[in-house]
Amino acid sequence: MKKSTLLRVGAIAVSFAFVTAACGSDNDSSSSDTVVTADTAAAAGVTCNSVSIAFFGALSGDAGNLGKNIRAGADLAVSEFNTANPGCQVGLVDFDSQGDPAQAPALAQKAIADKSILGIVGPAFSGESKAADPLFDAAGLALITPSATNEALNDNNWKVFHRALAGDDKQGPGIATYISKTLAAAKVGVIDDASEYGKGLADIVKTTLGAAVVASDSIDPKAADFSAAVSKMKAAAPDAIFYGGYYAEAGKLAKQLRDAGVTATLVFGDGVKDQGYIDAAGPAADGSIITCTCADGASNAEFAAAYTAKFPGETPQTYGAEAYDAAKAFLAAIAAGKTDRAGVLEFLGTYDAAGVTKQIKWDATGEVAGNAVYAYKVDAGKIVSLGLIK
Amino acid sequence: MRDWLIYRTFWDLTVTGVALGSIYALVALGYTLVYGVLRLINFAHSEIFMIGTFASLITATNVLGLPMLEAGKYPYRTGFQLILILVACLVGSMVLSGAGAVALERAAYRPLRGSGDQFGAVVLAFVTAFVVGLIFFNTPKSNLLFGIIGTGPIAWMYLSLFRRGRQAPRLAFLISAIGASTAITEAVAIWGPRDREQYQTPRVLEKKTLFKLFGTDIRIDYVIVIVGALLMMTALLLFVNRTRLGRGVRAVAQDVETAKILGVNVDFVILVTFLLGGVMAGGAAMMFTLVYDQTKFNIGFLLGVKSFTAAVLGGIGNLRGALLGGMVLGLSENYGSALFGGQWKDVIAFVLLLVVLMFRPTGLLGESLAKARV
Numbered sequence: 001m002k003k004s005t006l007l008r009v010g011a012i013a014v015s016f017a018f019v020t021a022a023c024g025s026d027n028d029s030s031s032s033d034t035v036v037t038a039d040t041a042a043a044a045g046v047t048c049n050s051v052s053i054a055f056f057g058a059l060s061g062d063a064g065n066l067g068k069n070i071r072a073g074a075d076l077a078v079s080e081f082n083t084a085n086p087g088c089q090v091g092l093v094d095f096d097s098q099g100d101p102a103q104a105p106a107l108a109q110k111a112i113a114d115k116s117i118l119g120i121v122g123p124a125f126s127g128e129s130k131a132a133d134p135l136f137d138a139a140g141l142a143l144i145t146p147s148a149t150n151e152a153l154n155d156n157n158w159k160v161f162h163r164a165l166a167g168d169d170k171q172g173p174g175i176a177t178y179i180s181k182t183l184a185a186a187k188v189g190v191i192d193d194a195s196e197y198g199k200g201l202a203d204i205v206k207t208t209l210g211a212a213v214v215a216s217d218s219i220d221p222k223a224a225d226f227s228a229a230v231s232k233m234k235a236a237a238p239d240a241i242f243y244g245g246y247y248a249e250a251g252k253l254a255k256q257l258r259d260a261g262v263t264a265t266l267v268f269g270d271g272v273k274d275q276g277y278i279d280a281a282g283p284a285a286d287g288s289i290i291t292c293t294c295a296d297g298a299s300n301a302e303f304a305a306a307y308t309a310k311f312p313g314e315t316p317q318t319y320g321a322e323a324y325d326a327a328k329a330f331l332a333a334i335a336a337g338k339t340d341r342a343g344v345l346e347f348l349g350t351y352d353a354a355g356v357t358k359q360i361k362w363d364a365t366g367e368v369a370g371n372a373v374y375a376y377k378v379d380a381g382k383i384v385s386l387g388l389i390k
Numbered sequence: 391m392r393d394w395l396i397y398r399t400f401w402d403l404t405v406t407g408v409a410l411g412s413i414y415a416l417v418a419l420g421y422t423l424v425y426g427v428l429r430l431i432n433f434a435h436s437e438i439f440m441i442g443t444f445a446s447l448i449t450a451t452n453v454l455g456l457p458m459l460e461a462g463k464y465p466y467r468t469g470f471q472l473i474l475i476l477v478a479c480l481v482g483s484m485v486l487s488g489a490g491a492v493a494l495e496r497a498a499y500r501p502l503r504g505s506g507d508q509f510g511a512v513v514l515a516f517v518t519a520f521v522v523g524l525i526f527f528n529t530p531k532s533n534l535l536f537g538i539i540g541t542g543p544i545a546w547m548y549l550s551l552f553r554r555g556r557q558a559p560r561l562a563f564l565i566s567a568i569g570a571s572t573a574i575t576e577a578v579a580i581w582g583p584r585d586r587e588q589y590q591t592p593r594v595l596e597k598k599t600l601f602k603l604f605g606t607d608i609r610i611d612y613v614i615v616i617v618g619a620l621l622m623m624t625a626l627l628l629f630v631n632r633t634r635l636g637r638g639v640r641a642v643a644q645d646v647e648t649a650k651i652l653g654v655n656v657d658f659v660i661l662v663t664f665l666l667g668g669v670m671a672g673g674a675a676m677m678f679t680l681v682y683d684q685t686k687f688n689i690g691f692l693l694g695v696k697s698f699t700a701a702v703l704g705g706i707g708n709l710r711g712a713l714l715g716g717m718v719l720g721l722s723e724n725y726g727s728a729l730f731g732g733q734w735k736d737v738i739a740f741v742l743l744l745v746v747l748m749f750r751p752t753g754l755l756g757e758s759l760a761k762a763r764v
Contacts, residue, residue: 061586218733224682227406228727231399259597
């Protein structure tokens, strides 16, 4: 008898330790960024209590840089708002998905459970969007993704879905135009990483280019060796190679292609538009073409100046400006006195304001107006803008 | 369209397949050696490989001070200097991987065999105290301090537990292996300067084409990998077959109890076995960074699974089997992905394994480290 009591006490003690540990780390991850305070000095501007928006996407992992860019853009918008409205301090809560669709649903549940969150800037990638968006939709929690461009995402009739940039149905034909017109490539090779985003975009490029595609393959992004795909491209000797995927694998692939003596122009989509690609590929990245439906944030002087003031020594990176616009839309809803999720969602439907990147106005499916695709080029270790693809 | 591509890429695929297969084979040797001696699948061996790649990176950048880029170009070296750098990286990888394998054995497996010693107790005690510290503190410094203070009493407790000399059930070794593997990868992911992102290693060897074979460029890095792997494997075979210690390894593999009665120091032999596996993985790691110039906290995972497959394919416990298994796997992956597309690469590898095991349940060459002829 005595022994079993002891056991029971022990079990309770252990489980208590686990619970406190779990709570401890929980607070730890969000408290640093969540500033949910009922500020006493409500002097000017809007007043509100315990409201926040959330960032959802990869802050660590292979494509972590893209998430950090997005978070920075949202962070800038939130801190500008908080400075202007001392009576309404909006928090920014991070949900680091590592870009992994398998982790996304659990994180989405966590975000939904936090009642102070009125909107999601994200999910950043298409794969995790597919996994998390149905949950957000069921909970009626509005989301604006500044980067998930997969064409099929808006086919799901999710009420909460909004995009701050044009989707891959616009980007894919843009890439195809660039390859066939500007590069005048007669033979094209297409490779994808079998991800929601990468394969989706590569398939659109393939269909648009048609018979010009002489070789295609998929790679496993987790593997280190892409020699089968590289051999195929080498044998087919295309003038240009398009890869649909993210920057870390693009770097490895570019290097292996160049090592094998493939001289084709390398063309990538928005997932590769990051300095991480150049770090990974080194000199092999030179001359690569990268397209994006995202605008060059640095070219908007006012935004770039505010960004550098907030993050000294840094300039706006890929998706930063889109994230800023997305966060602005949510903050406008809060400023308009919407303090519940339904109100915010309704507000987005009628939102129509000039953003940093474009006029932000959504149609019924959540697609933003406009279909601009921009081209960028890697030149001497830097990504430089080539302007709109016509 | 597919057919002519296969025809034209056949030799290309063969060369890259053999090179990748050599790396698989070297790592597979570690699985096979430990299995032969302990009947244990050392799942943490993939992390020994990962440690080797980082050792190579640290040797090149921190010790030798090589830059990633020089004026926008790769820091290519030639002649004697190049050889010196490559040898230094190889030694660095082998030493750290070997040491890692030995430490792993002492801390994660030896206590379970009922012969734990002070070293194992101290390592385990530190890890325990550190993890307990995570519950109460959340700064690295206080954690570390708590870990160090806690090590003493906990180590003493572990040591008195070890003295009972009880052998743990077989399953416990497996759990210990998986736990050690996770702990090592996460430690690198959390404390590494680049978190979970990939690291680049400086490229000192210009990947020139040495000669043409059947119309295919044979690159210098592939030649180094294939020749290096063959040399290392020959050295290992000679060691196991010709030396006194090698005889001890074979004796323990054959029958632990009899070997003990005949005066073989079993714990030492096991240590040597882990060391050999670690050194081979270190060599593989250096060659891996030579070809791919990159590494990552979980680089060992997929490669480890593949190498383990290679070991089973060739006959686990059999050194020559590991070599054959590695080559067969490397080649079939390459041919298979060219035939069916890259997304089928892993499927092909595992279907091949299933088919081979259906007809030859002990692998291509059978399990035979225990036999006198290795």
